[in-house]
Amino acid sequence: xxxxxxxxxxxxxxxxxxxxxxxxxxxxxxxxxxxxxxxxxxxxxxxxxxxxxxxxxxxxxxxxxxxxxxxxxxxxxxxxxxxxxxxxxxxxxxxxxxxxxxxxxxxxxxxxxxxxxxxxxxxxxxxxxxxxxxxxxxxxxxxxxxxxxxxxxxxxxxxxxxxxxxxxxxxxxxxxxxxxxxxxxxxxxxxxxxxxxxxxxxxxxxxxxxxxxxxxxxxxxxxxxxxxxxxxxxxxxxxxxxxxxxxxxxxxxxxxxxxxxxxxxxxxxxxxxxxxxxxxxxxxxxxxxxxxxxxxxxxxxxxxxxxxxxxxxxxxxxxxxxxxxxxxxxxxxxxxxxxxxxxxxxxxxxxxxxxxxxxxxxxxxxxxxxxxxxxxxxxxxxxxxxxxxxxxxxxxxxxxxxxxxxxxxxxxxxxxxxxxxxxxxxxxxxxxxxxxxxxxxxxxxxxxxxxxxxxxxxxxxxxxxxxxxxxxxxxxxxxxxxxxxxxxxxxxxxxxxxxxxxxxxxxxxxxxxxxxxxxxxxxxxxxxxxxxxxxxxxxxxxxxxxxxxxxxxxxxxxxxxxxxxxxxxxxxxxxxxxxxxxxxxxxxxxxxxxxxxxxxxxxxxxxxxxxx
Amino acid sequence: xxxxxxxxxxxxxxxxxxxxxxxxxxxxxxxxxxxxxxxxxxxxxxxxxxxxxxxxxxxxxxxxxxxxxxxxxxxxxxxxxxxxxxxxxxxxxxxxxxxxxxxxxxxxxxxxxxxxxxxxxxxxxxxxxxxxxxxxxxxxxxxxxxxxxxxxxxxxxxxxxxxxxxxxxxxxxxxxxxxxxxxxxxxxxxxxxxxxxxxxxxxxxxxxxxxxxxxxxxxxxxxxxxxxxxxxxxxxxxxxxxxxxxxxxxxxxxxxxxxxxxxxxxxxxxxxxxxxxx
Numbered sequence: 001x002x003x004x005x006x007x008x009x010x011x012x013x014x015x016x017x018x019x020x021x022x023x024x025x026x027x028x029x030x031x032x033x034x035x036x037x038x039x040x041x042x043x044x045x046x047x048x049x050x051x052x053x054x055x056x057x058x059x060x061x062x063x064x065x066x067x068x069x070x071x072x073x074x075x076x077x078x079x080x081x082x083x084x085x086x087x088x089x090x091x092x093x094x095x096x097x098x099x100x101x102x103x104x105x106x107x108x109x110x111x112x113x114x115x116x117x118x119x120x121x122x123x124x125x126x127x128x129x130x131x132x133x134x135x136x137x138x139x140x141x142x143x144x145x146x147x148x149x150x151x152x153x154x155x156x157x158x159x160x161x162x163x164x165x166x167x168x169x170x171x172x173x174x175x176x177x178x179x180x181x182x183x184x185x186x187x188x189x190x191x192x193x194x195x196x197x198x199x200x201x202x203x204x205x206x207x208x209x210x211x212x213x214x215x216x217x218x219x220x221x222x223x224x225x226x227x228x229x230x231x232x233x234x235x236x237x238x239x240x241x242x243x244x245x246x247x248x249x250x251x252x253x254x255x256x257x258x259x260x261x262x263x264x265x266x267x268x269x270x271x272x273x274x275x276x277x278x279x280x281x282x283x284x285x286x287x288x289x290x291x292x293x294x295x296x297x298x299x300x301x302x303x304x305x306x307x308x309x310x311x312x313x314x315x316x317x318x319x320x321x322x323x324x325x326x327x328x329x330x331x332x333x334x335x336x337x338x339x340x341x342x343x344x345x346x347x348x349x350x351x352x353x354x355x356x357x358x359x360x361x362x363x364x365x366x367x368x369x370x371x372x373x374x375x376x377x378x379x380x381x382x383x384x385x386x387x388x389x390x391x392x393x394x395x396x397x398x399x400x401x402x403x404x405x406x407x408x409x410x411x412x413x414x415x416x417x418x419x420x421x422x423x424x425x426x427x428x429x430x431x432x433x434x435x436x437x438x439x440x441x442x443x444x445x446x447x448x449x450x451x452x453x454x455x456x457x458x459x460x461x462x463x464x465x466x467x468x469x470x471x472x473x474x475x476x477x478x479x480x481x482x483x484x485x486x487x488x489x490x491x492x493x494x495x496x497x498x499x500x501x502x503x504x505x506x507x508x509x510x511x512x513x514x515x516x517x518x519x520x521x522x523x524x525x526x527x528x529x530x531x532x533x534x535x536x537x538x539x540x541x542x543x544x545x546x547x548x549x550x551x552x553x554x555x556x557x558x559x560x561x562x563x564x565x566x567x568x569x570x571x572x573x574x575x576x577x578x579x580x581x582x583x584x585x586x587x588x589x590x591x592x593x594x595x596x597x598x599x600x601x602x603x604x605x606x607x608x609x610x611x612x
Numbered sequence: 613x614x615x616x617x618x619x620x621x622x623x624x625x626x627x628x629x630x631x632x633x634x635x636x637x638x639x640x641x642x643x644x645x646x647x648x649x650x651x652x653x654x655x656x657x658x659x660x661x662x663x664x665x666x667x668x669x670x671x672x673x674x675x676x677x678x679x680x681x682x683x684x685x686x687x688x689x690x691x692x693x694x695x696x697x698x699x700x701x702x703x704x705x706x707x708x709x710x711x712x713x714x715x716x717x718x719x720x721x722x723x724x725x726x727x728x729x730x731x732x733x734x735x736x737x738x739x740x741x742x743x744x745x746x747x748x749x750x751x752x753x754x755x756x757x758x759x760x761x762x763x764x765x766x767x768x769x770x771x772x773x774x775x776x777x778x779x780x781x782x783x784x785x786x787x788x789x790x791x792x793x794x795x796x797x798x799x800x801x802x803x804x805x806x807x808x809x810x811x812x813x814x815x816x817x818x819x820x821x822x823x824x825x826x827x828x829x830x831x832x833x834x835x836x837x838x839x840x841x842x843x844x845x846x847x848x849x850x851x852x853x854x855x856x857x858x859x860x861x862x863x864x865x866x867x868x869x870x871x872x873x874x875x876x877x878x879x880x881x882x883x884x885x886x887x888x889x890x
Contacts, residue, residue, distance in 0.1 A: 099843045174840045180817060181800035186735050186842035273818025274754045276734070276798040281755055289801060289816055323676075325684035329694050354803065356795070356814045356821035359720040363713055370709045377661075377701045378694070384665060385693075387672035389685035394615050394677050402619065402669060409665050410626075413658035416705075420712035422719055423650050426637075426810040429803060429838040475618070486626060490635035495807025497838045500846040506834050511634060586684035593683055610688055 031600040033226040033577050041222075043139055043569055055151070057143035058568045059128045059214075062150045064460070066124030069150075070117050073157055077112040078527050080105040089520025091502065099501040100188040103172035106499060107189075108164075110175025111197070114303065115204060116157060118445055122310040123208075123246065124153060126452060127215050127239045129460070133558035134236050136224025136576050138569045140214040149214070152207025156200045163189070163196035171197045174499060176300070179271040179292050180284075183264040186277075195264065198257045205254045208246060215243045224557075226578030230334065231597070231612060233556045233582045234327060237334050238313020241341040242306045248345070249302035256295040263287070290357055297348040304441055305344040309337055311448040312379055315404050317582070318451050319383055321554045322398040323390030324593050326583035328382045336375040343372045353424045362421040369419035373412070380409055391586065391593070396470035397552075400451030403478040404444050410482075411440025414489060432492025435485045443481045450474070453533070458547035459558060462565050463540050473532040480526035484519050491515065555596045556582040581612035616673040623666045630659070641808040641829035641854070643790075646715040648810070654708055661704070719811070722824045726790035729783060732763060733795070733802035733815045736844035738835065739763070740783040744774025744869055754798055754817075760877035765870055773871045776864070781835075782851035786860040790826040803839035806852055814839045827854040 046052040056062060083105050087094040128146070132139050140146045163170040172188030173181060181187045182194055189197075219240045223232070232240075259270040263284075271292040272284035320327040327333060349357060349365045383405055392398060414436040418424050427433065450473070457465050491512055496503070503509070503516060550559040562572030576598045584595035589607035601609075640648060676684075730741040730749055741763050743749045750772015756764035765772035778784075785791055795804060795815035805812040813823040835850035855863065868876075 099846070103840075103843060103845075172843070178801055178840070181840070181842050184800060184842075186800070186844070188843060275800075275817055276754050276757055286818075288818065290819075323684065324678075326686065326688050328687075329689050331689065332694055354813050356816040356819065359716075362716050362720070366709065366712060366716065370705045373705050374698065374701050378698060380665060381694075381697050384669050384672065385690075387669060387676065389687075390672065390676050391678050391682050391684040392673065392676050394673065399615060402615070402673065405669055406619065406622065406666055409662050413662050416658055416708060417651065417654050420650065420654065420708055422647055422712050422715035423654060425719065425812060426644070426647055426651075426807075428812070429805070479618075479622070482622060487629065487633075487635070490633050493637045494635055495638060495805075495836075497805070497836055499840040501843075502846050515635065583688070585686075587686050588683075608686070612688075 031579070031602050033579065036225050036575075040575070041138065041141070044143065045568055055147060057139070057147050059132050059140045059143070059146060060460075060566065060568075060570075062146055063125050063127070063129030065150050066120055066128060066153065067126075069154060069157055070121040070125055073112045073160075074117040074121070076161070077109050077117055078530065080109040080112070082524060082527055084109065085520040085523040087501070088503065089517045100169070100172060102501045103174070103499070104170050104188050104193075107172050107174055108160075108170050112160070113442065114175065114307070115201070116160065118307045118441070119208075119246075119303070120153060121449060122307060122445070123215065123239060123243060124150065124211055126235070126310060126314065127243070128211070129456070130235060130558060131215055131218055131239060132222070133561065133566065133570055134233050134556055135219060135222065136227050136557050136571070136578060137218055137222040138571065138575070141218045141222050142210075142214050145210045146214045149207045149211035152203055152210065156203035156207060159196055159200040159203060163193050163200070166192035166196060168193055176293075176296060177260070178296075179260060179263065179289050180273070180275055183260065183272075184275070184277065195261065198261045198264075201257045202254055205250045205257075208250060212243045212247050215239060216247070224575045224578060227557075227597075230331070231578060231581045234313040234316040234330070234333055234337070235310070236313070237337050238309040238311070238316075241337050242309040245302040245309070245341050245344060246306050249299045249306070252295045253299040256292055256299070259295075260292070290352075290355060293352055293355055293357075294349070297351045298345075300351065301348040302341075302344045304437075305340060307441055307445050309341060311404070311445040312337060314452050315401050315448045316379075316383065316386075317556070318397055318448075318455055319386050319401050320583050320585065321455075321552050322393045322395065322401070323387050324393070324585045325386055325390035326581075326585055328385040328388075329378075330581065330583060332378055333382055336379050339375045340372060343368065343375075347372060347419075350419050350421075350424070353421050354428050366419060366421035370416065373416055373419070376412060380405065380412070396465075396467055396474060397451045397455045399471065399474045399478075400447045400454065403474065404447035404451065407439050407447060407478075407482065408444035410486070411436055411438075411444055415440060426495070427492055429497055430492035431496050431498055432489050434498050435488035435492060438488075439485045443485065446481075447478070450477070450533070455552065456558075457537075457540070458551050458564075460565055461541060462547050463544035464547045464551060465540050466536050466544065469532055469536040469539075473529060473536065476529035476532070477526055480522045480529065484522045484526065487515055488519060553592070553594050554582075555580075555584060555594050557597055560596060560598055580609070584609055584612075616670050616677075619666070619670050619673065623663060623670070627659075627663065630655075638808050639829075640810060641806075641827055641831065641833065642810060643826040643828060644715075644719075644810040646711070646718070650708075650711045650715060653711065657704055657708055719823065722792045722822070723790045726792040726824050727786070728792045728794055729785070730763065730794045730796065731783075731804050731815065733797045733804065733837075733841075735799050735842055736837070736848040738781045738804065738848075738850035740778040740780075742776040742778065742864075742867070743771075744776055746771055746774060749794070750775050750870070752796075757798065760874055761870075763870075773869070775870045776867045777870055777873050778867055781849075782853060784853045784855055784860055784863045785827050787830050787854050787856050788826065788828055789857075790824055792822055792824045795821045795823075800841045801839045802837050802841050802848070804850070805836050805838035806833045807836070808833050812838050827852075830854050830856060 168191045170189050171193040262268040269284045269287035272287040274285045275282045316327050346368045350369045549564050578597045579600050582597050586593045587607045587609045732739045748771040750765045750769040752764045797815040797817040802815040809825045811823050811825045813821050833852040837848035
């Protein structure tokens with residue numbers, strides 16, 4: 001294939017409904033869009049400060065509330081990771097830290113980052129802000145329930161944070177909370193700490209269900225005229241599929257949390273076999289620790305995709321807008337999102353190859369796990385094929401997207417190591433696993449979050465974030481994070497086990513000391529670099545350049561609101577009517593290099609646009 | 613332009629790091645060389661895809677960076693290209709999965725001549741038991757565990773009387789003879805892991821799990837706990853000494869059987885249960 005291409009040559013449209021531009025005759029029905037089937041919903045507009053900004057029913061405010069609360073937990077998680085890296089790299093400086101502390105920090109870091117930071121940020125934050133705007137709705141369909149959802153999440157976070165201050169401290173059972181150790185002495189926080197964790201998780205699931213129903217029903221029922229499912233931005237597709245996964249996966253977490261609470265409080269034996277502790281046989285018998293692992297990972301693996309799918313969707317939109325090119329293979333992208341979502345329920349036990357479950361399961365789960373690599377790889381190809389023959393703006397947003405591609409492919413490839421059952425045997429429970437999942441579901445989604453923040457900040461705040469600071473933020477974060485996790489895989493090859501308070505002292509492993517110091521220093525720098533963004537936001541809000549409407553020249557509806565930032569109700573007097581997908585960039589014959597979704601076919605009659 | 617150059621340096625750096633890394637796996641001391649080979653294969657295929665995707669991305673960054681007077685191509689789909697990529701990926705995935713499953717099949721099928729080693733784990737330590745002359749381990753129960761019966765062997769089980777009790781956290785193994793490790797735990801999850809043997813499996817209270825390997829290098833190895841088991845996890849170490857047949861037989865003959873151990877306790881006239889309660 002040649003790199004050269006000619007925009008003047010006429011394109012063979014795959015659809016037969018190419019506009020007939022030569023004769024100028026206009027089909028009178030060309031702009032027809034089916035009328036709305038239901039009338040518009042009434043919105044409750046807040047009257048006081050509390051109704052407008054605290055107990056608010058506007059999805060955009062709720063989105064910002066979710067975002068800020070999640071970021072707060074993220075900062076707590078970041079500080080915990082610094083403390084862990086201090087112990088691992090420079091134990092002589094961390095004399096105040098006992099093994100109990102270390103395991104509590106590990107546990108809280110993991111749980112916070114996966115559930116309270118990433119999940120809440122993508123679905124609660126971006127989902128609330130973007131879904132109604134992108135599908136052309138005035139708000140979520142159940143605004144009051146939506147408000148309750150956030151406040152339930154807020155209480156869940158409060159309960160979680162309270163566990164730092166109870167006797168015994170927070171739980172130190174590892175974020176996977178594997179019984180029996182989770183509720184037995186010998187594990188830090190096995191008293192109040194674990195109870196608060198289980199209560200907090202239950203509250204989170206309840207609150208999240210309220211939000212999730214809103215996202216799903218809004219997307220299915222409240223789209224504006226002309227917004228067919230196959231015209232939705234991939235961001236919406238990603239969030240929608242992730243929400244469906246969450247609705248099916250979180251109940252498994254909820255029941256396992258309830259069962260473990262009963263084991264802890266009422267001495268039931270769901271997960272507890274006969275146990276001998278300090279010479280005494282405890283009052284348990286007959287339970288199965290592996291049952292918990294099945295329930296946990298039935299939630300836990302879809303959870304990975306609950307984080308990843310919104311990231312896939314968002315990054316697709318960002319790449320398309322800033323490469324000025326339609327997303328390559330839109331339909332393939334949609335089906336890949338849905339397919340990955342479906343498959344994600346059949347791979348959970350790849351976390352359990354060496355858990356002691358029946359080893360014959362290994363064949364099945366290795367096969368399903370490697371099948372999921374195919375649609376995932378297709379998404380990667382389509383991202384880079386979107387860049388190909390594009391007209392790429394190398395701005396801060398695009399840099400985050402490129403950083404995402406590098407880290408995601410890296411982490412995805414190491415996933416093939418771990419999914420391939422017998423390769424997993426030597427690598428599981430080592431630092432290879434830590435490096436893998438931080439690369440693929442820590443750093444890669446973080447890159448998307450950052451790209452999304454730089455992309456949509458002008459919409460949310462009406463001002464442009466500073467590009468120079470943004471680039472510094474990106475390069476320090478990307479290079480730093482890559483140099484934390486890329487070499488960390490090799491610690492796993494040596495065989496260094498994870499969750500070790502002190503580094504292993506065998507002669508062949510002492511070489512790892514130098515690398516640990518290096519990784520720790522990089523972690524301190526990357527963490528500190530995130531405050532560049534905080535500074536950038538404060539500076540921009542005070543003195544930043546005012547954003548024009550639609551500064552990136554995007555097509556999707558959120559940029560075509562009546563005011564910037566959009567007010568309650570989003571679209572002023574009349575809801576927009578949609579005539580096309582959001583990816584009509586660089587259409588041959590069009591005046592600009594973008595055609596908004598609201599542009600009627602009769603307005604672009606002389607272009608070679610394909611019908612979508 | 614500088615963006616493309618930095619990304620290019622990252623990719624080159626990654627490849628160089630992989631080639632020259634001083635941190636790599638330990639010398640293998642068991643039959644599981646196939647695991648290492650599959651890892652190497654996955655490195656070639658996966659690493660190749662990683663480098664190719666990143667280089668293509670970097671090329672696009674150089675070649676198609678924004679110019680005001682240029683327009684991107686408008687081509688929503690390319691069915692043929694998508695089909696080729698799907699099948700090529702599927703093929704690559706199958707090539708990696710096949711050796712993985714073949715080795716797993718070996719991993720779950722224990723050879724008939726394997727000697728059984730009963731590994732018992734607790735917070736935080738290891739203990740071992742070997743079958744006696746009858747070649748069979750006696751049945752056990754957690755509730756039987758006492759000082760004079762550290763494994764909880766059923767006193768009525770005739771197979772248990774000649775079981776060999778290793779009163780140490782180091783176990784000796786015979787070189788070039790397959791070992792079936794039977795894992796038990798009395799309290800929480802543990803995992804008996806020797807990096808040089810590559811193999812591992814969790815010990816789960818309430819059930820017996822297993823895996824097997826064949827040590828093929830004489831020497832001393834350190835055992836690590838590889839499944840988080842509470843605050844003492846990082847300190848839960850044990851040992852393995854792989855010996856040639858003659859040395860191993862000598863060591864074996866020095867170990868005590870369950871019967872001898874019981875007799876010794878009776879001689880001391882100490883009720884094990886009472887002692888345990890203290």
